[in-house]
Amino acid sequence: MLTKELANQMVDQTMIRLHHNINVMDTSGRIFASGESIRLQQLHAGAAYVAKTGETLVIEETDIDKWSGSKAGINLPLYYKEKLVAVIGITGSPEELKPVASLVQLTCELLLHQSVVTSEAEWNRKWKDDAITELMMTERLSSETMERLSLAGFQFEAPMYCIVFHCEEKEVPALRRKFEDFFDWSDKVAGVSMTGELIAFTSRLPFLQLEERMNRFLNVTTQVTAAIGKEATSVQELARSLATARVARNHATGRITPFADVELMYLLDQVDPEERLAYAESILVELDAKAKETLRVLFQCELSIQKTADALGIHRHTLSYRIQQIFEETGYHPLHFSEARKLWLALHWLTK
Structure with missing residues (x-):
């Protein structure tokens, strides 16, 4: 949960504002992030005590000998969802640090929470991506x-x-x-x-x-x-x-x-392309571009004479003449449903 990368981020972010050394210790008391790199991996007896008891520990200069690997400062428990996950140590005079210690603790807990939420969100996105890919690739869900x-x-x-x-x-x-x-x-x-x-x-x-x-x-x-x-x-x-x-x-x-x-x-469209084209050409072979466009607009206007004439910008009588010509050249009347559907299908396949 608390990675070395996040622990280093806690150290960096808090030291920018506090100008005191910050240590992050695991629940065994070992330092795994610090502004003083020489202290990394050292056992901090004060932190081990905080991890065991969950209590904040203040170490004065006169108490250093009691806590091996420690310096004067304040050591606080770091919680996530009421579980102690690490210890934060602030080096310096306890009297100077007391006003800001709880703020440091809160800042680190917020960084931890944000990191976990982000990680969980990334994980949620990943397994959903995997579910979609699985459905696409295998056509099933395990x-x-x-x-x-x-x-x-x-x-x-x-x-x-x-x-x-x-x-x-x-x-x-x-x-x-x-x-x-x-x-x-x-x-x-x-x-x-x-x-x-x-x-x-x-x-x-x-x-x-x-x-x-x-x-x-x-x-x-x-x-x-x-x-x-x-x-x-x-x-x-x-x-x-x-x-x-x-x-x-x-x-x-x-x-x-x-x-x-x-x-x-x-x-x-599942019909073989060559068969589609052959069917379309056999019906529409005699029609010129103007007649095909007239058919397209007629079908688009759901066989409405007035709407088609308006869409084409021609008189109703002109449209009726064109429809009669299409009937004479194809043998199918565009206004008779059983014949119009053949013309519509041929036109659809011809333009594919």
Whole structure:
């Protein structure tokens, strides 16, 4: 818990302000950090007494012979969560040191607390990163990882969803901190994968509530998009949720893209590329660029004649003429659903 590096930091920080030598001793009384390097590794009998009793020890010049390895000064216990972990020794006249001794003790305890909290935070980030990487690489979570997640409070209960974020790589650490701070749901795990992606998964959060929280979170971020995978009803399905979230990220249609919004595109894209192109060309081969653009806008406007004409900046009659021409050249009418879907699919595959 109290490393040599931290002990040296305590010595340096307090000596800057106090202008007295500081020693840090372990619970056996051995000096392992000091402003007087010659005293390192020496046994400090006064510190050993403090470590044993938990009491502050004042050593006057007349008492030095009673405490081998000691000098005049004040020796105080250093606690972390009510456990004595070290002893702080301040060298000098006890009368001069008494007004500042408790402040030195408090400063060192605060440095220790900060160090432990930072270390714990780094460890929490690391094992979450490992969990995400494990899910990506092995498509499962080991029993050890699941146990660690459970101990951290994560409950493997449906519905579960994986979320993949997209932003500049340099923004990932800050985005992660924001997500953990602002996404107000306890059953969440966020980690950074080996590929540098920020990935999270949640449990016990219905989709509509997840989407609402994601919207609120993205409102406090910039240049960030997110994709949500298919619902996982068990831990075994989490890898599938992650895979579909990454698919949704690649087909993103807005700041938040659920896999359900792009599932049809994904399924269509599984067809062999050569077969897709052959199908598209067989239907659209007679159409020029203007006709294809007319089709694209027509489908984008959900087959609304007025909206399409407005979007293209043409008269309704002109649009009707173009639609009739497309029918005559392809044999499929863009306003008849069963035929329009073939035209839409051909247009989609032609532009892939």
